[in-house]
Amino acid sequence: MPTSELAADPARAARARHWRRTQRLTAALLLAWFVIGFVVTWFARDLDFPFFGWPFSFWVAAQGGMVVFVVLIAVYARRMARIDRRLADETPPADAPVAR
Amino acid sequence: MALRTRTFAPARSRFMRGAAFTRRLHWIYLAFGLAFLAFVGLMALLEHLGLPRNWIGFLFLVGPIVFYAGIGILSRTTDPTEYYVAGRRVPALYNGMATGADWMSAASFIGMAGTLYLSGYGGLAYILGWTGGFCLVALLIAPYLRKFGQYTIPDFLAARYDGNLVRVLAVVATIACSFLYVVAQIYGVGLITSRITGVAFEVGVFLGLGGILVCSFLGGMRAVTWTQVAQYIVLLVAYLVPVAWLSIKQHATPVPQATYGFQLQKVIASEKRLQADPAERRVIAIFQARADEYEARLADIPSALAAERSVATRRISELKAANAPQGDIQAAERELARVPRDADAARDEWTRERDADRERAQPLAGMPPHAQQFAGDPHGDPAARRAFDDSRRNFIALVFCLMVGTASLPHVLTRFYTTPSVAEARASVGWSLLFIVLLYLTAPALAVLVKVEVFDGLVGTRFDQLPAWINNWAHVDASLLQVSDLNGDGILQLGEIKIGGDIVVLATPEIAGLPYVISGLVAAGGLAAALSTADGLLLTIANALSHDLWFRIVDPTAPPTKRVTVSKVLLLMVALGAAYVTAQKPGDILLLVAAAFSIAASAFFPALVMGVFWKRANRWGAATAMVGGLGLTLYYALVNQPGVRETFGLTSPIRLWWGIQPIAAGLFGVPFGFALLVLVSLVTPPPSRAARAMVDEVRLP
Numbered sequence: 069m070p071t072s073e074l075a076a077d078p079a080r081a082a083r084a085r086h087w088r089r090t091q092r093l094t095a096a097l098l099l100a101w102f103v104i105g106f107v108v109t110w111f112a113r114d115l116d117f118p119f120f121g122w123p124f125s126f127w128v129a130a131q132g133g134m135v136v137f138v139v140l141i142a143v144y145a146r147r148m149a150r151i152d153r154r155l156a157d158e159t160p161p162a163d164a165p166v167a168r
Numbered sequence: 169m170a171l172r173t174r175t176f177a178p179a180r181s182r183f184m185r186g187a188a189f190t191r192r193l194h195w196i197y198l199a200f201g202l203a204f205l206a207f208v209g210l211m212a213l214l215e216h217l218g219l220p221r222n223w224i225g226f227l228f229l230v231g232p233i234v235f236y237a238g239i240g241i242l243s244r245t246t247d248p249t250e251y252y253v254a255g256r257r258v259p260a261l262y263n264g265m266a267t268g269a270d271w272m273s274a275a276s277f278i279g280m281a282g283t284l285y286l287s288g289y290g291g292l293a294y295i296l297g298w299t300g301g302f303c304l305v306a307l308l309i310a311p312y313l314r315k316f317g318q319y320t321i322p323d324f325l326a327a328r329y330d331g332n333l334v335r336v337l338a339v340v341a342t343i344a345c346s347f348l349y350v351v352a353q354i355y356g357v358g359l360i361t362s363r364i365t366g367v368a369f370e371v372g373v374f375l376g377l378g379g380i381l382v383c384s385f386l387g388g389m390r391a392v393t394w395t396q397v398a399q400y401i402v403l404l405v406a407y408l409v410p411v412a413w414l415s416i417k418q419h420a421t422p423v424p425q426a427t428y429g430f431q432l433q434k435v436i437a438s439e440k441r442l443q444a445d446p447a448e449r450r451v452i453a454i455f456q457a458r459a460d461e462y463e464a465r466l467a468d469i470p471s472a473l474a475a476e477r478s479v480a481t482r483r484i485s486e487l488k489a490a491n492a493p494q495g496d497i498q499a500a501e502r503e504l505a506r507v508p509r510d511a512d513a514a515r516d517e518w519t520r521e522r523d524a525d526r527e528r529a530q531p532l533a534g535m536p537p538h539a540q541q542f543a544g545d546p547h548g549d550p551a552a553r554r555a556f557d558d559s560r561r562n563f564i565a566l567v568f569c570l571m572v573g574t575a576s577l578p579h580v581l582t583r584f585y586t587t588p589s590v591a592e593a594r595a596s597v598g599w600s601l602l603f604i605v606l607l608y609l610t611a612p613a614l615a616v617l618v619k620v621e622v623f624d625g626l627v628g629t630r631f632d633q634l635p636a637w638i639n640n641w642a643h644v645d646a647s648l649l650q651v652s653d654l655n656g657d658g659i660l661q662l663g664e665i666k667i668g669g670d671i672v673v674l675a676t677p678e679i680a681g682l683p684y685v686i687s688g689l690v691a692a693g694g695l696a697a698a699l700s701t702a703d704g705l706l707l708t709i710a711n712a713l714s715h716d717l718w719f720r721i722v723d724p725t726a727p728p729t730k731r732v733t734v735s736k737v738l739l740l741m742v743a744l745g746a747a748y749v750t751a752q753k754p755g756d757i758l759l760l761v762a763a764a765f766s767i768a769a770s771a772f773f774p775a776l777v778m779g780v781f782w783k784r785a786n787r788w789g790a791a792t793a794m795v796g797g798l799g800l801t802l803y804y805a806l807v808n809q810p811g812v813r814e815t816f817g818l819t820s821p822i823r824l825w826w827g828i829q830p831i832a833a834g835l836f837g838v839p840f841g842f843a844l845l846v847l848v849s850l851v852t853p854p855p856s857r858a859a860r861a862m863v864d865e866v867r868l869p
Contacts (some may be wrong), residue, residue: 070333087867091623091781094307101303102503105571112289112541113556121429126539129292133203133424135297141185141598142307148311152869 082158089151097140104128104136175367179826180573189429190259197262200235205801207231212685221684227694228688229361231719232402233379236395236699243394248728251388251735252319252711253585260592264599266396267583269700270402271298271604272576273349274356275761277697280608282669284615286536290563291615295608298565299601301574306597309575310584312780314593319585320708321772322576322716328779328863329787330856332721337794342578342712346705347746349386349577349764351701354380354750360694363645363674364393366587370751377747384703385736392703393586399696400603407607407673409612414680418620422614431620435538438623442662443531450655451663455529462522469511469518481503533662538619549835558827565832572838573765576772579708581703590869620670621679627662634660639677642720648674706746761830766805770797770837774845782846789849797841806834 108115112125119127174509202792215224231532258266276298317322321342326335357376357631362369370590387489415424467470484500492558527534536543542563544624574580583600587593626635631653641649650666653659673694677686714735719726726734775791778785808823808830828835 079790083864083868086869090867097303097307101300101307105300105567106564109296109567111545113560115540119429121433123539123541124288125541126292126432127429129289129296131609133296134601134608137299137303138301138598138601138605141594145307145591145594145598148594148869149383153590155869164526 079159086151086155090145090148090155093144093147093151097144100140101137104133108133110164178731188464189257190261193259193262196417197397197401201397204232204235204405208685208689211303211688212683215685224684225687225691226723227373228442228692232692232696232701233382233397235398236379237382239398240383240386240391241393242392244388245387246729246732248731250390250445251732252715253582254388254390256317257588258586258588258596260587260596261599261734262397263393263583263587263592263596264601264603265400266364266393267580267588267596267600268428268603268607269396269696270583270704271600271701272403272607272697272760273353273701274360274694274698275352276607276611277407277694278356278360278670278673281611281614282672285618285672286535286667286669288536290536290542290559291363292612293566294570295565296649297570298574299605299608300567301596301606302601304806305584306573306601307582308777308780310593310597311590311869312725312866313581314584314587315768315868318712318751319582319715321581321776322712323720324774325775325779325790326716326720328773328855328859329785329790330859334463334775334787334790334794335716337791338717338772338775339712341767341794341798343709344773345577345764345767346579346709346712347742348767348802349579350702350705350709350746351750352760352764353698353705354746355525356698358750359693360691360745363691373649373750375391376695376702377728377743379695379699380463380706381740381743382701383699384707385557386736389582389586390708390733391526392454392707394582396700399700402696403693403700404603404606405538406689406696407610410676410682410690411617413682414614414617414621415805416674416830418617418681424617426459428497428613428616431616432539435616435619435623437621439532439537442623442627445661446662447657447659448531448663451661452529452531453526454654455663459522459529462518462525465761466515466518466522469514473508473511473514477504477507480507501614511714528663533665533667538616545569561827562829562832563827565835568760569766569832569834570768572769572773572834576768576776577765578712578772580702582708582711583704589730614676618676618679622667623662626665627660628661631658631660635679637675640678641675662843674728678801691697700722706743709742710735713742763805766801766832766834766837769834770801770841773838774841778842778845778856779862780866783860784849784854785845786849786855786859788852789845789847792848793845794842796844797837798836800840801833801837804836805830 108125108128112129115125116123117126118124122130211224211227214227215221225400230646242532247255251253280291283294308423311385313321313324316327318324319325322335322338325338328334341721346527353855354373354376357379358369358373360368361372367375383391412422415428416422418431419428424431453731465476480500480503484497484504487500526695543557543559544557545552546556547553548556584593584596587596626638629635631651634651638649638651642651646670648668651660651664653860655661674687674690677684677690714731718738719731771794774797775785775790778793779790825836
């Protein structure tokens with residue numbers, strides 16, 4: 069929310085944007101985490117179709133879920149690095165945040 | 169700005185930094201890996217030359233501990249930043265390995281594959297929960313802790329929630345959950361040591377303690393970190409090698425993780441065959457008859473007891489009258505001595521026997537069909553529907569508790585203080601999970617491979633042709649493995665094997681037909697898993713006491729070297745205390761570990777997460793959330809625990825909420841904590857300006 073106060077202080081506005089982007093990314097990845105960990109598990113009995121020899125939901129709990137979790141964290145690390153770089157780009161040099 | 173990590177720059181400048189340091193680490197650990205393989209090779213050679221097994225087992229325990237001790241001595245330090253957070257220069261990759269070893273305990277290494285073998289899909293709750301928790305660590309906690317950049321979890325909570333009230337609560341919770349957990353680890357150490365070398369359990373405990381102390385005592389987090397990396401390498405090799413071999417033996421690929429789906433199909437087919445097998449049904453009928461017999465005795469205990477006693481007495485007098493051999497008479501006298509002393513003892517013993525027999529009177533020796541998701545049947549009769557709902561709810565609840573607990577265990581979270589930057593902290597959670605997943609992908613595969621071996625290879629063998637490992641392990645410990653020809657047909661049925669979960673990992677090398685040296689390797693791996701976790705835990709407890717209580721509250725002017733010295737003394741005391749408690753052999757180990765997760769989850773998770781994501785959260789909210797959440801969890805876990813109920817003489821019927829088992833007590837404590845935190849924070853004054861500034865600070869990269 070770029071209020072007049074934020075507009076007057078570009079460094080602060082940049083930090084607020086950085087935090088909003090962080091929150092959005094966090095929420096999106098948490099949703100994916102929840103779907104894999106809980107929604108798929110809840111319907112495990114119904115998701116019983118064969119999948120390379122495993123029943124699908126067995127495979128998700130024994131392998132697929134873990135792999136997705138690793139990918140989620142990797143995505144988070146990369147996207148956050150980009151979000152951090154945008155903050156550095158948007159911040160005037162005098163107010164540059166602590167070196168990473 | 170006090171929060172900035174640069175505060176400690178002078179202490180770091182003495183050491184190598186950045187890429188050169190990482191490259192040097194690559195070389196060191198490559199050399200370590202090769203040296204370890206050479207050590208295994210040497211042991212194999214010695215075995216070939218005829219060194220007795222006891223010696224090989226002993227060398228496999230002592231050899232690695234000497235390695236770890238060497239690392240510990242090289243890493244000795246008195247500098248606080250080195251001692252508490254390894255100088256904050258552990259690269260993401262290596263912090264990942266160290267966290268992997270820190271995280272994977274004896275329960276993961278030895279217990280998990282066994283749990284999966286015994287409970288099939290139900291055991292996957294542990295796999296899913298213990299890995300999914302790292303998403304929460306990465307997304308909600310680790311980067312912010314690293315940005316804050318102090319030493320302990322109580323440090324973070326105290327800074328965020330204005331002062332020592334929350335700090336003291338955090339210290340108490342840290343010690344409670346870490347101490348429970350460390351007792352379980354030292355128990356594992358004692359078990360492995362005593363089993364492999366044949367020393368008494370208590371001696372094993374103190375031997376293992378020596379191994380733990382040489383690492384953490386001299387060098388604190390610095391030594392623990394670099395030892396844990398080495399221990400990760402040992403435990404991974406020790407886990408993967410026998411499994412790959414077993415898979416090859418079953419004419420599959422050396423990467424069973426990718427292909428065991430087909431072995432799972434075999435298991436499902438064998439399950440159908442075994443359920444229909446008339447010989448199995450006879451074994452089940454025998455157990456059912458035994459259970460009914462105990463049931464009948466329990467209906468009228470005094471007369472059953474009198475009858476049993478008179479039968480035993482009559483037998484003795486008959487034998488004496490017939491002038492039977494002395495041995496037979498003595499056996500009959502022992503039989504009489506085994507008759508329960510009084511009605512109470514009889515009730516306890518017979519109830520236990522009845523339940524044990526009932527359990528074995530189930531199809532497939534009481535194991536659920538391996539791939540069946542949840543018990544019961546959603547389309548069956550009301551009882552089956554209820555069983556299905558109950559089982560599904562409990563599975564989800566357990567996954568939730570393990571995930572949130574993982575994201576709240578202080579000894580794991582502290583590891584993320586040790587990376588050089590926030591970005592590396594994020595990356596290092598990913599590495600951690602990847603290194604953990606390497607082992608967790610393998611455990612379910614191992615469970616299925618061993619099941620194929622038992623269902624298709626072992627069951628149906630003649631009793632005089634059983635493989636050697638059966639007799640070996642039945643000798644070591646009857647709780648691990650028992651076989652007996654109940655229906656007298658001379659052929660082994662599945663129902664006639666009683667298996668303890670731990671055997672799955674411990675006996676894999678022998679099942680796969682590998683030389684004894686690989687069994688030694690597995691023991692070294694189990695020991696590495698238990699030692700590394702115990703190291704991290706002991707350090708966390710000692711630091712909570714020395715740093716948070718003594719330095720921050722009692723004597724804030726203490727010079728740095730004195731702080732470290734106090735920490736070392738406390739570490740020694742805590743370690744001895746934990747070993748003492750372990751030597752008393754407290755009850756159920758799995759229960760201890762589960763309790764540690766629920767305690768950590770309900771005490772820390774709401775305060776940690778809301779501390780970063782909700783600026784309005786204040787000290788009163790956090791304090792009530794910690795006390796209330798923890799209180800509710802403990803209440804639910806204890807009131808519904810059979811052992812505890814007995815101790816306090818509770819006789820009221822167990823009333824579970826929505827059928828949730830006490831192992832998942834955190835399911836209630838964590839949301840209750842969140843609710844309390846929000847409500848109490850809103851009705852009390854907002855947090856101080858300093859606390860709000862800290863939130864802004866940690867949100868920045």
